[in-house]
Amino acid sequence: MRIPRGELRRSRVVDDAAAVLRAVLDEELTGYVVFEPQDALLLGETTRGVVTFEDGVPVLAYDTEREVGGRDGLEGFAVTGPTRAAVHAVDADALADAHEVEEFRVPPGEPARVLAGDERLAERTTDAAPAARREEGRDRSAVEAFLADADAIEEIRSEAREEARARASEWGLDDVLADDVGDSAAIEPGPDSR
Amino acid sequence: MVEAFAVASGKGGTGKTTSTLALGMALAEDYDVTVIDADTGMANLLFHAGLDDADVTLHDLLIDERDAAVSDAVYERFGMSVVPCGTSLAAFEAADPGRLRDVVAELAADTDVLLLDSPAALGSKSAVLPVVLADRIVVxxxxxxxxxxxxxxxxxxxxxxxxDTAGVVFNRVRPDENVDAIAEQAGRYFGGQTLASVPESDAVRAARREGKPLLAHAPDDPAADAFREAAARLDVRDGDGRDVAERFKSAVAPERI
Incomplete structure (x- = not known):
């Protein structure tokens, strides 16, 4: 993938890709961010990926080491832990050609979702995207991929369970908590047990 | 008999209020239905039900010194008993969420189905109470x-x-979205059943502008049909109003957030 070289705005190591994506969204960057997960570096591997942006909204993602783009590309550099993020600004016209490479495009909220696991930011990014691009966020395959990831869903659910219990104490609702809510992932369909 | 359902979504914009009133009207064909706007922080059911100018609302019942009778906040509309909530921020702040329990318990004594339009949030006691008080949720x-x-x-x-979960309504579904596959996958994680897939419809906005529930404004719209289908699939259970009242009474310590 060819992206015109941009003007480096800043380069720093961050704990969370969400912070970078949020800042880029707020400043409505047109350009690209190079992500280099630091853990991989320690292991002697190079992992590096690029996400391009138009007015703060992600357009393309590309794993420069594996040479894979799009959502699969994103997953290549979605590594937890500190990441060096180098933010570059590029003239919008200069990026236009690169942005036409259909197979590297990602829905606006996808980098926040995949790189940072941040649904709220994904949603905010989608809301900030032009109308035509918001539709991409509703692409059915993203929903199906989300639902197919049973581990990720169990994580959402177990976090919500813990949060519900913690807040019940805060709100004095302790004594109405159900005793029998187990840790099982599956809910049996059919008659329920109240 | 009474069964209390919280109509909930967690997220705004899914059409929860439209769904609550549509399910309410459809269920009212067979049951005595009471609909309560339990979204006390961001009430909007009153606009959907033509009750913008209601004198007494749920807020008045949740504020100690207002001294309003529950029946004063009940309006017979569209074949249902509707308890709207006011939109004043001051009233929301003065409201004691714990009193919702007593209001719901009193209303439960005299109806078949209670529908609680629930807040699109989980961050406060008042937002969570409808889900605590209900027998089941419709997501x-x-x-x-x-x-x-x-x-x-x-x-x-x-x-x-x-x-527990009574079922799931997929709402605002666009024509190019085939919800069947998603519903089947989602069924692994959500309890109950898929009640309906409701198509996105201009009639919903028009109904809101007119201050009428969808089923009153456009009864023949495909979205209205889908909501009737959802209501028909909802297996309303016999409950004892007194049980509900008791449970509520023992449930919630009446305290401020």
């Missing part, structure tokens, strides 16, 4: 990742309080 989802994710969260909160 209103859009076929999007954020909506499914928030729906899962609200379901976990409900289950933590022993409130």
């Amino acid at each position: 209103v989802l859009q076929p999007t990742v954020p909506s499914l994710s928030d729906g899962l969260k609200v379901q976990e909160y409900a289950h933590s309080y022993g409130t």
Whole structure:
């Protein structure tokens, strides 16, 4: 993938890709961010990926080491832990050609979702995207991929369970908590047990 | 008999209020239905039900010194008993969420089905109470990742309080979205059944502008048909109003957030 070289705005190591994506969204960057997960570096591997942006909204993602783009590309550099993020600004016209490479495009909220696991930011990014691009966020395959990831869903659910219990104490609702809510992932369909 | 359903979504914009009133009107064909706007912080049911100018609302019942009778806040509209909530921020702040329990218990004594239009949030006691008080929840989802994710969260909160899932309504479904595959996958995580897939419809906005529930404004619209289908699939259970009242009484310590 060819992206015109941009003007480096800043380069720093961050704990969370969400912070970078949020800042880029707020400043409505047109350009690209190079992500280099630091853990991989320690292991002697190079992992590096690029996400391009138009007015703060992600357009393309590309794993420069594996040479894979799009959502699969994103997953290549979605590594937890500190990441060096180098933010570059590029003239919008200069990026236009690169942005036409259909197979590297990602829905606006996808980098926040995949790189940072941040649904709220994904949603905010989608809301900030032009109308035509918001539709991409509703692409059915993203929903199906989300639902197919049973581990990720169990994580959402177990976090919500813990949060519900913690807040019940805060709100004095302790004594109405159900005793029998187990840790099982599956809910049996059919008659329920109240 | 009475069964209390919280109509919940976790996320705004899924059409929860539209769904609550549509399910209410459809269920009112067979049952005595009472609809309560339990979204006390961001009430909007009154606009959907032509009750913008209601004198007494749920807020008055939740504020100690207002001294209003529950029946003063009940309006017979569209074949249902409707309890709207006011939109004043001051009233919301003065309201004691714990009193919702007594209001709901009193209303439960005299109806078949209670529908609680619940807040699209989980961050406060007043937002969570409808889900705590209900027998079961109906989760209103859009076929999007954020909506499914928030729906899962609200379901976990409900289950933590022993409130089961009656079913899921996929709402605002666009023509190019085939919800069947998504519903089948989602069924692994959501309890109950898929009640309906409701198509996105201009009639919903028009109904809101006119201050009428969808089923009153456009009874023949495909979205209205889908909501009737959802109501028909909802297996309303016999409950004892006194049990509900008792449970509520023992449930919630009446305290401010």
